[in-house]
Amino acid sequence: MVDNQLSTFWLVLGYACNNRCKDCYALPCDFDAVWMDVGYAKEVMRTMKEGGAKTCLLIGGEPTLHPHSDKIISFGAELGLVVVIVSNGRRFKNTDYVKKVFDNGLDRAVISINGKDAITHNSLTNSPQSFQETISGIENCSEIGKASSLTTICKINATQVIDIIKLSYRKLSSQMRQFLL
Numbered sequence: 769m770v771d772n773q774l775s776t777f778w779l780v781l782g783y784a785c786n787n788r789c790k791d792c793y794a795l796p797c798d799f800d801a802v803w804m805d806v807g808y809a810k811e812v813m814r815t816m817k818e819g820g821a822k823t824c825l826l827i828g829g830e831p832t833l834h835p836h837s838d839k840i841i842s843f844g845a846e847l848g849l850v851v852v853i854v855s856n857g858r859r860f861k862n863t864d865y866v867k868k869v870f871d872n873g874l875d876r877a878v879i880s881i882n883g884k885d886a887i888t889h890n891s892l893t894n895s896p897q898s899f900q901e902t903i904s905g906i907e908n909c910s911e912i913g914k915a916s917s918l919t920t921i922c923k924i925n926a927t928q929v930i931d932i933i934k935l936s937y938r939k940l941s942s943q944m945r946q947f948l949l
Contacts, residue, residue, distance in 0.1 A: 774816070774819050774820045774821050775820075775821065775822050775823065776821065776822065776823040776824075776825060777816045777821050777823075777824055777825070778824075778825045778827050779804075779809060779812060779813070779824055779825065779826055779827070779840075780804070780827055780828060780829075781803060781804045781809065781826055781827070781828050781829070781831045781834040781837065781840070782800075782801070782802055782803040782804055782828055782829050782831075782833075782834060783800055783802070783828060783829035784800060784801040784802070784803070784828065784829045784830065784833050785828060785829040785830040785833070785856070786830055786833065786856070786858055786859075786895065786898075787830070787856050787858070787893040787894065787895050787898055788893065788894035788895065789882070789892060789893050789894065789920075790892055790894065790922075791892070791920055791922055801833075803834050803835065804834070806836045806839055806840060809840050809843075810840070810843050813840075813843060813844050813847055813849060814847060816849075817847045817848065817849055821849065822849065822850060823849060823850040823851075823852060824844050824849045824850070824851050824852070825852050825853075825854055825878075826840065826841070826851065826852070826853045826854065827853075827854045830855060830856055830858075830859070831853055831854070831855060832853065832855050832858075832859035832860070832865070832869075833859065837853075837869065838868055838869055838872050839872075841853070841869055841872045841873055841874050842872040842873055844873065845872065845873020845874075845875075846873070850875045850876075851873055851874055851875055852874075852875055852876045852877075852878060853869070853874060853876075853877050853878070854878045854880070854918070855877055855878065855879055855880070855905070856879070856880050856893070856898065856902060856905075857877070857879035857880065857881075857901065857902040857903075857904075857905030857906055857909070858897075858898060858901040858902060858905060859905070860877060860879065860904070860905030860906075860908050860909050861901045861904040861905050861908065862908075863908050863912065866905075866908045866909055866912045866913065867912055869913075870909075870912055870913035874913060875913075875914065876913070876914040876915065876916065877905070877909040877913065877914070877915045877916075878915075878916050878917070878918055879902060879905055879906050879909065879915060879916070879917050879918070880902070880917070880918050880919065880920065881902055881903075881906065881917050881918075881919055881932060881935065881936055882919060882920060882925055882932075883899070883924075883925050883928060883932065884925075884928040884931035884932050884934075884935055885899070886899035886900065888924060888925055888928060889902065891924065892922070892924060892925065903939055906936065906939045906940065907939050910939070910940045915940060916940075917932075917936040917940075919932050919936075
């Protein structure tokens with residue numbers, strides 16, 4: 769018998785996004801608003817769970833923009849998967865949405881922060897509101913559920929990495945900071 773090595777899988781819900789990041793792998797897809805069918809997403813989750821997967825990472829584009837992201841999260845949680853969403857965090861500025869997805873079984877939001885300030889972050893995302901919305905998303909997720917951050921390091925923000933880490937740390941709730949220590 770072969771030990772199952774499958775632990776985590778990534779499920780791309782679509783490539784639509786409310787940012788236009790300069791380094792995004794979805795750039796060649798032109799951020800088209802074509803979404804994975806909910807039935808197909810459920811089929812993939814079920815198949816992966818049967819194959820031994822424990823964790824599902826929902827990615828995109830921006831997976832929170834999927835019109836049925838809450839149903840997909842709920843289904844994955846009902847299967848017993850740890851459901852994590854990798855996001856730019858902008859939709860999480862809405863506390864009702866945050867509460868809904870965590871109530872539906874979201875385990876963690878991993879939110880991308882690309883600069884220590886609005887100038888750098890917004891420049892990299894090509895969106896003038898993204899920094900403040902992302903910061904609000906990190907704060908809301910860490911208060912209602914679990915949140916962590918990620919940063920794509922590039923030439924523009926490479927000298928800011930320590931400051932980005934400090935900013936992320938300050939924006940996480942005290943409960944989340946204790947989790948990280």
